[in-house]
Amino acid sequence: MANIIVVDDEYWIRNTFKDFLTEAGYDVFTAGDYSEAMSMFAINDFDLVIVDIILGDRSGIDILREIKTKNPASLVVMITGYPQIETASEAVRLGAFDYITKPVKKDALLHVVNTALSYKSLVDEKERYRMHLEAIFRSxxxxxxxxxxxxxxxxxxxxxAKICGFTDTTDDLYLPESQCSKRCLFTLRETIETKKSHDIYRLECKHKLKSGQVVNITTYPMCDEHERFCGGVMIVHDETTLAELEMKIGNPRKYHNIIGQSEKMQQIYSLIETLSNLKTTVLITGENGTGKELIAEAIHFRGQRSNKPLVKVNCSAISEHLLESELFGHVKGAFTDAISDSTGRFQKADSGTIFLDEIGDITTATQLKLMRVLQEMEFEKVGSSTTIKVDVRVIAATNQCLKDKIKRGQFRQDLYYRLRVVEINLPPLKDRKEDIPLLVEHFLEKFNRDFKKEIHSVSTDVMKAFMHYPWPGNIREMQHAIEHAFVLSNQRTITIDDLPEEFRDVVSANIKQEHEPQIIRIALKNSKWNKSKTARLLGIDRKTLYNKISLYGIKKDD
Known part of the structure; x- marks a missing residue:
């Protein structure tokens, strides 16, 4: 019930207003002058104040000023018998909601009061919502x-502030004195450019004052109350303790943004640690969808160049006649469309890292120029004779067999050995199936955030299908399959009917029960023998899981 006070020095007006408003269901108080009104304001909070502009030796404008100073949430409606533009403008400028003129009719009074209180209700609700968000933000x-x-x-x-070292005077996301990796800055920039959410797992901050700090980061595009894009939000979880524990155990489940705890992935993690602070050229090989770009990011952001640029070039996505210009830049007039000077990717990556993806697709002419850069760390822009020197670490990747291309005369042997100082060969998903439950868990978490759903598991049939499927598209194919399921599923568990048709075909091919013990052992291992978590992961209840453990004689030391 709204509280209203009517302030007017004419007895019959304030009491008539009181009768009208009381009849309409409001709690109404009255005051005859400035002093009486001030006394009542001292002990009551009013939702609405209706005040006459003329109050003997004081004015309603004086009351308006006092109210807006002491209780800005109260709305004020002015009454005037002599409406003037200057008076109305002054009242509105000082914060009056509206004004009405004498003689005041009942319908007009009730209309203004109802409108004012409806507006206040919306403002109060918005303020409660803001305070609720503020409390969450702080705590x-x-x-x-x-x-x-x-x-x-x-x-x-x-x-x-605690994680990043911010203080009350901090006004820049990147603090040079912290010497952090700037990976969060790059990720926020990507979110703002693409207006899409991005995740980073197990990022070592390289923070000078927070040595060894490891965090998980998620970035989101941010919109204002009118749904207009206005910036970005970054959520940072400190994972240092968990990461240290996993490193002590010697079997991390996540490394940088890479998911997997199979023996092959552990060997790759160890190699990345060795390479991260070296300038050694690295060639990453593996099938499409195995995560070659993530390996390149991990090498860069784990090393001393982490706060310098990581420039990515997809060599197969740039046309042959433009690739040289993209890599080395060009000067104005070098070719028909060269209307101004351009800085190449190698120059942009100076002091940092350049990642040349699909390196097997570059032409022989570009291979020759790339060979010189690797040897001398210098080049000329297209159309220029001026030599530019750079300090760039080169990481290349390919899904092709470069040795076969060498035999066919399509790739220079000397360039191959320059690139392949150290090779990291990523295994296909079919050769690291023990990582499948971990990847499923990871993508469930990701798409629950993206789709704002609560899907917590996949059914036993789905897990069986995943364990038997050959995964020609590797991890990228799994991501798309689970995203497909999220679009279709309205349940808390993904079933085989939610997956693309090729996975249903795997189940219908009469998967033998003899593989079930292996699936359960892998799920138990990946959940650290947490049986509740294992049951959710397999899409079965705990009683069924216990029965199967007993049936197959599965033991923790198997």
Missing amino acids: AKFGIITVDKELHLVRFNGAA
């Missing part, structure tokens, strides 16, 4: 950081 145990479209720091909570 959250994870860091929350917001930036505008130009990546200027807008706000951060206490947890973010």
Whole structure:
């Protein structure tokens, strides 16, 4: 029930208003002058104040000023017998909601009052919502950081200050004195450019004052109350303790943004650690969808160049006649469309890392120029004779067999050995099936955030299909399959009917029960023998899981 006070020095007016408003269901108080009104304001909070502009030796404008100073949430409606534009403008400028003129009719009074209180109800609800969000923002145990479209720091909570080393005077996301990896800055920039959410797992901050700190990061595009894009939000979880524990155990489940704890992946993690602080050229090989770009990112961001640029070039996505210009730049007039000077990717990557994806697709002429860069770390822009020197680490990747291309005369042997100082060969998913439950768990978490759903498991049939499927598209194919299921599923568990047809064909091919013990053992191992978690992962209840463990004689030391 709204509280209203009517302030007027004419007895019959204020009491007539009181009768009208009381009849309409409001609690109504009255005051005859400025002093009486001030006394009542001292002990009551009123939702609406209706006040005459003329109050003997004081004015309603004086009351309006006092109310807006002491209780800005109260709305004020002015009454005047002599409406003037100057008076109305002054009242509105000082914060009056509206004004009505004498003689005041009942319908007009009730209309203004109802409109004012409806507006106040909306404002109060918005304020409660804002205060609720503010409380969450302040009390959250994870860091929350917001930036505008130009990546200027807008706000951060206490947890973010602790994790990132921010202070009350911090106004820049990247603090040069911290010497952090800037990976969060790059990820926020990508989110703002693409307006899409991005995740980073197990990022070592390289923070000078937070040595060894490891975090998980998720970035989201941010919109204002009118759904207009206005910047980005970054959520930061401190994973240092868990990462240290896993490293002590010697079997990390996640490394940087890479998921997997199979023996082959552990060997790759160890190799990345060795390579991260070296300038050694690395060639990453493996089928499409195995995560070659993630390996390149891990090598860069784990090393000393982490706060310098990582420039990515998809050599197969750039036309042959433009690739040389993209890599080395060009000067104005070098060719028909060269209307101005252009800086190449190698120059942009100076002091950092360049990642040349699909390196097997570059032409012989470009291979020759690339060979010189690798040898001398210098090049000329297209159309220029001026030599440019750079300090760039080169990481290349391919899904092709470069040795076969060498035999066919399509790839230079000397360039191959320059690129392949160290080779990291990523196994296909079919050769690391023990990582499948971990990847399923990872993509469930990701798409629950993206789709705002609560799907917590996949059924036993789905897990069987995943374990038997050959995965020609590797991890990328799994991601798309689970995303497909999220689009279709309205349940808490993904079933085989939610998957693309090729997976249903696997189940219908009469998967033998003899493989079930292996699936259960892998799920138990990946969940650290947490049987509740294992049951959810397999899409069965705990009683069924216990029965199967007993049936197959599965033991923790198997």
